[in-house]
Amino acid sequence: MTADKRAWVSPVLAKSLPVLLLVAVPAILFVGILLYFTAWALLFSFTDLELVGRKATEWSFVGLENYERLFSRRGFLESLWTTVTFTFFSAIVGQSLLGFTLAVALRSYRGPLKTAIEVSLMLGWLLPDIVAAFLWSATTSRSGLINQLLILPLGMEPVNFINDYPLTVVIIANIWKGTAWSYLLYSAALDNVPREVVEAAKVDGANGWQRVTRVILPIIRPHIGTNMLFITIWTFSYFPLIFALTGGGPGSQTEVLSIFLYKQSFGIGKLGYGSAISVAMLVIVGMLSLLYLRLLREPK
Amino acid sequence: MMDNPNAPSRTMAIALAFLAVIWVSPFAWLVSNSVDPLATGHLRLPAAVGPDNFLRAMSGNAARQFWNSMFISAGTATLTLIVASGAAYALSRLRIPGRNAFLWSLVLLRMLPPTGILVPIFFAAQGAGLLNNFGIIIALTVLNLPFAMLLLKNFFDSVPTELEEAAHVEGASLPTILWRVVLPMSRAGLAVVWFFSFTGAWNEFMFPLIFSRSEASFPMSIGLFSAFGRQGAIDYGYLSAFSIIYAAPAIAVYFLLRRNMNTGFAGVGVKG
Numbered sequence: 001m002t003a004d005k006r007a008w009v010s011p012v013l014a015k016s017l018p019v020l021l022l023v024a025v026p027a028i029l030f031v032g033i034l035l036y037f038t039a040w041a042l043l044f045s046f047t048d049l050e051l052v053g054r055k056a057t058e059w060s061f062v063g064l065e066n067y068e069r070l071f072s073r074r075g076f077l078e079s080l081w082t083t084v085t086f087t088f089f090s091a092i093v094g095q096s097l098l099g100f101t102l103a104v105a106l107r108s109y110r111g112p113l114k115t116a117i118e119v120s121l122m123l124g125w126l127l128p129d130i131v132a133a134f135l136w137s138a139t140t141s142r143s144g145l146i147n148q149l150l151i152l153p154l155g156m157e158p159v160n161f162i163n164d165y166p167l168t169v170v171i172i173a174n175i176w177k178g179t180a181w182s183y184l185l186y187s188a189a190l191d192n193v194p195r196e197v198v199e200a201a202k203v204d205g206a207n208g209w210q211r212v213t214r215v216i217l218p219i220i221r222p223h224i225g226t227n228m229l230f231i232t233i234w235t236f237s238y239f240p241l242i243f244a245l246t247g248g249g250p251g252s253q254t255e256v257l258s259i260f261l262y263k264q265s266f267g268i269g270k271l272g273y274g275s276a277i278s279v280a281m282l283v284i285v286g287m288l289s290l291l292y293l294r295l296l297r298e299p300k
Numbered sequence: 301m302m303d304n305p306n307a308p309s310r311t312m313a314i315a316l317a318f319l320a321v322i323w324v325s326p327f328a329w330l331v332s333n334s335v336d337p338l339a340t341g342h343l344r345l346p347a348a349v350g351p352d353n354f355l356r357a358m359s360g361n362a363a364r365q366f367w368n369s370m371f372i373s374a375g376t377a378t379l380t381l382i383v384a385s386g387a388a389y390a391l392s393r394l395r396i397p398g399r400n401a402f403l404w405s406l407v408l409l410r411m412l413p414p415t416g417i418l419v420p421i422f423f424a425a426q427g428a429g430l431l432n433n434f435g436i437i438i439a440l441t442v443l444n445l446p447f448a449m450l451l452l453k454n455f456f457d458s459v460p461t462e463l464e465e466a467a468h469v470e471g472a473s474l475p476t477i478l479w480r481v482v483l484p485m486s487r488a489g490l491a492v493v494w495f496f497s498f499t500g501a502w503n504e505f506m507f508p509l510i511f512s513r514s515e516a517s518f519p520m521s522i523g524l525f526s527a528f529g530r531q532g533a534i535d536y537g538y539l540s541a542f543s544i545i546y547a548a549p550a551i552a553v554y555f556l557l558r559r560n561m562n563t564g565f566a567g568v569g570v571k572g
Binding site: 013016019020021022023024025026027028030031033034035036037038040041044102105106113116117120121122123124126127128129130131133134135136137138139143145148149176237239240243244262265266271274275278286289 | 312313316317319320323324325326327329330342382383384385386387388389390391393394406408409410414417418419420421423424441442443445446449473474475499502503505506510520521524525528534536539543546547550551554
């Protein structure tokens with residue numbers, strides 16, 4: 001924002017203010033709906049509302065009962081831990097670190113290998129969630145691709161990965177699907193790093209590792225913060241891939257919070273409890289976001 | 301390539317090639333199964349090559365699901381763009397105090413897992429008789445709006461106001477200025493938002509899962525999910541062909557808008 005002396009509305013627009021407000025009306029309406037629904041979700045979390053039956057119409061306020069249940073009943077804390085594991089390994093370790101490594105490795109490299117990697121990363125990212133789920137459920141099944149290419153040639157018994165190591169499969173599938181975003185964002189960020197600075201560090205005797213950690217990382221820190229913010233939030237409440245791949249199972253081994261919430265709300269029909277779970281998720285996501293935003297804002 | 305000191309070393313090149321193979325092999329599996337009328341779910345050179353799977357995946361239920369998806373996605377993208385651009389322009393040009401904080405808090409609010417607001421949305425849609433594809437369009441537009449407005453406001457911010465002022469001095473009215481000056485100059489931003497909304501809605505799984513009451517209104521995501529989730533023998537050839545058809549529009553839109561996308565990414569990175 002340039003600090004000029006203009007008022008809150010420029011002379012160009014002063015006379016057309018009604019038109020301007022008119023084009024904004026639909027958005028105001030829709031944002032109103034969003035706020036209304038959010039407030040409603042908050043309100044529901046203090047009630048015993050259910051999907052069907054008597055309590056679907058004659059619900060009543062139960063105070064903090066739903067919130068107490070989060071900690072006193074089995075389910076929520078286990079699911080939170082699954083979600084944290086999933087988010088940490090698939091988003092932060094997998095997508096972000098792998099994306100960054102690839103962006104650094106392929107920087108200023110032109111050739112068929114770079115194109116091949118970029119195109120396949122992008123294809124994974126662009127693929128609809130359910131297609132990715134179909135691919136990974138087919139690849140990791142007993143008769144699937146991994147058994148065919150790796151396990152059987154080594155003379156071992158076929159492994160039903162999707163059943164035996166469900167969380168690992170889900171994490172790898174999400175890395176496979178989501179790394180493109182981090183890679184693209186870091187590539188764009190690396191393009192902003194002046195080549196002279198890196199060259200100068202090289203002349204001064206910094207090795208590859210030092211050039212990355214001492215020169216490049218500090219410069220692109222805001223981009224890292226932005227990326228972490230986005231992918232953590234997405235991954236934390238990611239639903240379709242996991243749900244279509246495992247349905248949260250076997251048992252509840254891959255039951256991340258979004259699936260737990262879905263099952264409590266629409267499977268069992270406890271909408272009040274489901275709302276409390278979503279409020280808890282909002283609080284956790286909000287705190288994580290503030291953490292990253294601090295990282296983003298902090299002066300060098 | 302050898303002269304370039306930044307080119308990866310041989311070890312690095314092998315590691316990268318290995319990674320590329322891992323990334324590509326599921327696609328190779330998908331394609332080989334889709335063209336093989338006798339597909340078994342194994343990776344192999346097709347026993348026979350024929351369009352049978354694709355023909356089956358383009359007729360009957362599959363075709364109807366394709367058009368349902370198209371309707372939901374194009375509807376959501378267009379409605380999002382119309383609703384968001386007007387408000388984003390106003391937010392960009394009017395110096396309302398706290399507008400950035402307002403937009404960011406909306407975006408943060410939107411981070412509420414959609415599963416959470418699903419409960420009130422479901423109730424409202426049920427009450428309004430909107431448990432159908434129109435309801436999905438409206439619900440997705442509501443959810444898209446904060447991010448779309450933030451992105452578009454950033455784009456409008458980057459359009460110099462001098463041009464609008466010049467047009468104003470020449471006597472152009474606001475609608476003319478918007479149509480003739482602002483829109484053409486922010487085409488890249490508009491395209492990015494349309495693309496994001498289109499693919500988002502095209503991929504959408506959860507809302508159709510709850511909103512779609514009849515098999516006739518299923519989009520492709522639900523169609524595919526219910527087909528491979530079924531017990532018994534999986535028809536790999538058909539599902540592979542179906543998957544490719546389902547994935548194609550999202551991929552095609554991206555490559556059509558690729559140049560605009562890069563501008564969009566830069567915008568997100570710098571201003572986010």
